[in-house]
Amino acid sequence: MDTFDAIAGRRAIKHFDPDHTMPEADLRRLIEAAMLSPTSFNIQHWRFVVVRDPDLRREIRALGNDQAQMTDASVLIVMTADVDAWRKSPERYWRNAPKAVSDLLVGWMGPFHDGRPQLQRDEAMRSIGMAMQTLMLAATSMGYASCPMIGFDHDAVAERLNLPPDHCIGPMVAIGRGIKDSWPKPGQLPYAEVVVENRFPT
């Protein structure tokens, strides 16, 4: 599917066919596409938790305002990130680069992150955002519906997933066969309100 069609066609779908199973190859194709999303310093700190266990999905739904797509979609992916990835053998993120490039970037990576917990978290959240959108556009392009979700008890879900203490949790994405269209776009802001020329007015 053309990129612009995927961008315009992607909508948050709430109703999925619970009997549909996604072929393993499709899931892998989706996640491999998401893994091509950019990260600063090529840190690739996202960790995609693919929840298949039906009991766990029911538990998550109970912690997520009873949203049906949490159990009914073919796939439920919880977006998490390793906030400490910058100090876990970072040379591997540049292992195939020329040594001068690798030395420069790996050497800069530590000081850039060290002692800056808010920056580390911001980076994780932005990387999660970029990867999520790639996942949803790839899904749209393959004829799947998707739904990003943030309305759930983050701490409780993190605990159920055994999320390590140096990781953070972001939204979930449900992907599957949609059975009901979304409502029309509910209220797009005008271009002039979200685009600023050069500087914000004082």
Place this chain on the structure above:
Amino acid sequence: MDTFDAIAGRRAIKHFDPDHTMPEADLRRLIEAAMLSPTSFNIQHWRFVVVRDPDLRREIRALGNDQAQMTDASVLIVMTADVDAWRKSPERYWRNAPKAVSDLLVGWMGPFHDGRPQLQRDEAMRSIGMAMQTLMLAATSMGYASCPMIGFDHDAVAERLNLPPDHCIGPMVAIGRGIKDSWPKPGQLPYAEVVVENRFPT
């Protein structure tokens, strides 16, 4: 361009033709695509700062480790977000929805955000991430090169842009005509390292 080709073809390009000018219609098409990216509660809190003023671009480059793409790319877009958008007439984000839907979501929006500054910031950063990736994939699809950048003095650039105190600043994206390919992917992590089945191992 096919969505998967855009995803695979998007690379961070550092060298742009400084003499290329992007037609206004192309810029608008790119930003209108980015505006179709999802946001929680349809809050649309991203604010795209399009920097055209050559003096301002030189100032930003001086605050950004002298990265040439900050002045040489046809377009430089600084990603910012209004962190307080949830309390600025939120009914407008749902103005075209049925009243019951609008009342429900607008009514939930306040309590969801109120008193949770870290969540508000996380949301802003994720929305910026999703919109950035849409922008870069749309650019790739139109034959443009792009480069996301986070290495600059955030506070100083925010001040130059008159960023309001209730907004936050994210990365910049340079878009234009690329004149030199990126290096090969420097070190992709294996699928098994970034994909977790059901739960993290204990």
